[in-house]
Amino acid sequence: MTVHTPRRAGRVLLVDSAGRVLLFEGVDPARPEHRYWFTPGGGLDPGETSAQGAARELAEETGLRLSPAELGAPVWSETVEFPFDGVRYRQEQEFFLVRIGAWEVDTTGFDAIERATVSGYRWWSVAELAATDQRYYPEDLPGVLARALAGDPLPATGPVDPSHGGAPC
Numbered sequence: 001m002t003v004h005t006p007r008r009a010g011r012v013l014l015v016d017s018a019g020r021v022l023l024f025e026g027v028d029p030a031r032p033e034h035r036y037w038f039t040p041g042g043g044l045d046p047g048e049t050s051a052q053g054a055a056r057e058l059a060e061e062t063g064l065r066l067s068p069a070e071l072g073a074p075v076w077s078e079t080v081e082f083p084f085d086g087v088r089y090r091q092e093q094e095f096f097l098v099r100i101g102a103w104e105v106d107t108t109g110f111d112a113i114e115r116a117t118v119s120g121y122r123w124w125s126v127a128e129l130a131a132t133d134q135r136y137y138p139e140d141l142p143g144v145l146a147r148a149l150a151g152d153p154l155p156a157t158g159p160v161d162p163s164h165g166g167a168p169c
Contacts, residue, residue: 010049013075021126037137042061051074054094058098063103075148078092079091105121130142
């Protein structure tokens with residue numbers, strides 16, 4: 001039986017006026033060949049709600065400071081299992097949609113793990129995500145993003161096991 005470390009996270013679908021979502025490119029230190037793109041956000045501190053954690057992570061990772069209330073209600077949630085740096089996680093995460101006109105990303109708030117594992121960022125359109133052969137998380141990001149932008153309710157998913165990785169930050 002595989003033991004998973006439980007974790008909760010708040011993540012942000014940060015979308016600019018062109019309808020593109022911000023993703024960071026990262027790598028798993030235990031598997032340097034495993035590169036992937038992921039949304040801003042990360043693990044919750046003790047006592048934090050997913051909105052509080054998502055707002056804190058958004059500020060740390062992008063420089064954009066919003067209150068948890070400004071994030072609104074989550075637009076999607078999932079439970080995902082993934083390895084990172086030799087540890088297997090079972091992460092319950094909620095995603096918030098934030099629309100902005102434009103934003104100059106400021107990564108000076110990255111922590112040591114992010115500085116060591118994140119190599120860059122890029123704004124992606126739904127069409128670019130659907131057409132790329134690069135790995136990104138969540139795996140249904142084009143669908144999640146399209147439904148969120150259309151204002152459609154997004155069902156929560158059950159456990160997902162992308163044994164090839166996930167977004168730890």
